[in-house]
Amino acid sequence: xxxxxxxxxFFGTEEIADLSPDQLSAGVxxxxxxxxxxxxxxRRFALWCLAYMIGxxxxxxxxxxxxxxxEAARDFMDSVDSEMDxxx
Numbered sequence: 001x002x003x004x005x006x007x008x009x010f011f012g013t014e015e016i017a018d019l020s021p022d023q024l025s026a027g028v029x030x031x032x033x034x035x036x037x038x039x040x041x042x043r044r045f046a047l048w049c050l051a052y053m054i055g056x057x058x059x060x061x062x063x064x065x066x067x068x069x070x071e072a073a074r075d076f077m078d079s080v081d082s083e084m085d086x087x088x
Contacts, residue, residue: 044064048073052077060073
């Protein structure tokens, strides 16, 4: 899943910073519903990554039953967080 496509799918734009609080909230609701319904582990992981990037991801222990998926999520978090630290 492409990050920009996910933004458009759930938020209607690639420019999430331009959304009103109501638009952001509605997109987050759509994302959460889809995450809860998704059964494909790869798509579920992509949705979780998007949620993490915008600060609304569920806890890893709640989000993933499989330990490999949990470890991949931790690795993603570390990667994103280290990039953010480098930008500061």
